[in-house]
Each structure stands twice: as structure tokens, then as C-alpha cells.
Amino acid sequence: MSATPDETAKVLAAWEKTAPSYDRQIAFLERFWFAGGREWLAARARGRVLEVAIGTGLNLPHYPPDVTITGLDLSPAMLAIAERRAARLGRAVDLHLGDAEALPFPDNSFDTVLCALSLCGIPDPAAAIGAMKRVLVPGGRLLLVDHVGSTWPPIRAAQWLLERLTIRAAGEHFTRRQLPLVRAAGFDIVEAERLKAGTVERVLARNPAGD
Template sequence: MTANSNRIRQRYDRLAPYFDSLEGVLEGLLFRRLRKKLWVQAAGAHILEVGVGTGKNFAFYPDDARMTGIDFSPRMLEIAQRKQQRKQIAVDLTLMDVQSLDYADNSFDTVIGSFVFCSVPKPRKGLKELYRVCKPGGQVLLLEHVLSSNKILATLMNLFNPLVVNTLGANINRQTLKNVQACPFQKIFIDPASSDMIKLIRAIK
């Protein structure tokens, strides 16, 4: 793990006990609905969730798939493991960095992540890893917040980004759609429910 990755990991470790509470209002008003919309598209026998965090997506896991989940924060993963045991969720949870996945090429039918690439130090490297472990004809599903297309708002987001990164470990000015388009996917779809700053992305390998 790089020094930059380690700093981000430490911030998420620090925030882990409070993470669900910090996002509670947004989760109830918006994020949960979008997560459900993302996960309804998940298909195939073997599904990988990257950035599993505290296990916020457990409720949306399909019943008929083998589930694997990873996160690079030990503290976040500990909370997810406690939820997994309490709710009896069938998922194999592993401590792992999305920038260096310990899986063979073409391993998963669906690779899915929600609000992950805002905190990946080298997002294109991470996205290329998702592409690599996804099976041919499989899909990568992402729910991500991105830099606004509004010039004034984008300028403010760029201005405040260093403060947010240093405090929370997340970038608010990522251009994740462009990063996905830089990978050799066959087709890329943007869900019509996407907004200016929150995108639901489906990429077919």
C-alpha cells in the first residue's frame, strides 16, 4: 500500500465508528434509493463489491449469487463483519486495496461499488483492476459523486477539495465517468436517474 493510500486508510479507520451516523440523513433521503437502483442491475453467479465499507449495501445483495466484498480499511471492515454476523449475510469479506486486487483475470460476473472512487488515490488504476477481474461480457456498476459541470460550482469544489480530503479522505472533484471511459469497456451507460454530481454508471466488458 502506498503512503497516500495509507493516509486515506487511516482517515477511514478513524471515522469508521461514526460513519453510518455521519451519512445518516443523506442515506435516508437519497443514497439508499440510489443504492437500490444500482443493485437491482447486479447479475451473475459471482459478484464482487469493492469498498464494502460498513456494509451499507448488505440489504440489497441478491439471494442467488456468491458474494465477495473487499475494503482497505480494517476498522470499516470490522463493522461490516459484525453486521454480517448479526444479520447472517452470506458474503466473503476480505481486507484488500481496490488498486491491487488479489483475484485472477475474468473472475466476476458483476463488479460493483458505491461512492468508492472518491477515495482511491489512483482511480484509473483501480478502475483498470475492476475491468481486469470482470468476466468478458460482464459488467461494472458504479454509483459515484463527481465534479459538477457547472463552472462556478466546480471551481468551489476544486477549491475546497484539499480540506475535504484531509478531513474525510474523500475527493469531491473526481471525474469518474471520464476515468471509466479511459478503460477499454465495450459499452458504457449512464442511468437517466443520474444528476449533475451523482452518476449511476454501467460499463460492459
């Protein structure tokens, strides 16, 4: 079941408020918790790429020069920053305002769909993954990196406690895991790895639809 309007509005309000300071806020985590994740994703992107929840465009410096990039985000403030970053990099990006759970693109439009550190905050991640599968060509790539529930029980317990605050404030989850949803959507898993006591997961999956 897709998100309610209230859930979507809460997430949008949180990102609109956070957008101006987001890059500064996440800089420490990028260096020590998510290190290498954006490079890992971008190195596996091929062809026509859709980045879902592109945010401020932090992945843009890492993409190969031969891919074409379409970016979508729920937040106009985030997209404005991504647009400025793309201009500074001299990188052509087709940016769209929209909801990850109802992607405004035709079926079989992209060779790669990528989502970084965002399914944790999308109200219905299963709906978003289903939408990603729909817009992928047969054989297309799904690339994900996100923080997930730890494999170490003490850390997972702390994540659960933290969620009691973050879900209410901004819709952000810390004990979700996206890999089972990717499998349930019918993707073939090509690569999957967990890092940092199992709190970070990277996934490369293939869309077998139409085989």
C-alpha cells in the same frame, strides 16, 4: 501510476478513524443526496459479485438473494462492521482485506464488480478501474455510483474549494468524474445518468474483453 505508500496510509488512517461513526455521518446524505443509489446498483448485480471498498456493508440489504458476494476493503475497522452487518442479515459474504488498486483475485473471477461512493477517495481511480476490469469475466458488469464534479459551475467551484481541505485530510475528491476513466479502460457504457445538479453519477458498463 498507482498510489504511493503515503497516500494509501493517509486514506487507511482516515477510514479507520471514521469507521465507528460512518453510518451515522452518512445517513443524511444517503437520504437526500445519494437516495436510491444503492438500490440501483444492487438491482443490476448478477452472479458472482465483488464489491470493492465494501466499507460497513451498507449495500448488503439490497442485493438479490441469488448472487454470491465477495467484499474487499482497505480498512479492518470497516470490514469488522460489515461482518457484523452480514451476520445480522443472515447474508453470506466472503470478506477480504486489500487495496482496490491491486485486487487480490485471479483474472476473470467475477460476473459483476461494484463500487459505491469510494472511487472519490481511492488515490488512483484509473488503476482501480483497471484492476476491476481484470477480475471481470468477458461480458461482466461494472457498476459504479459516486459523487462527481457538478455540471453547474457555481457548485463545481464550491466543490473545488472543499477539496482543498478534504484531499489533504483524507484523500477525498469532489471534482473527479469516473465515466471518462471507465471509457478509457475499454468498457462499453450500457447506462449512465447524472443526478443532483450533476453531482451524483451512476454507471453500468460492460467488459468486452475476450469478445
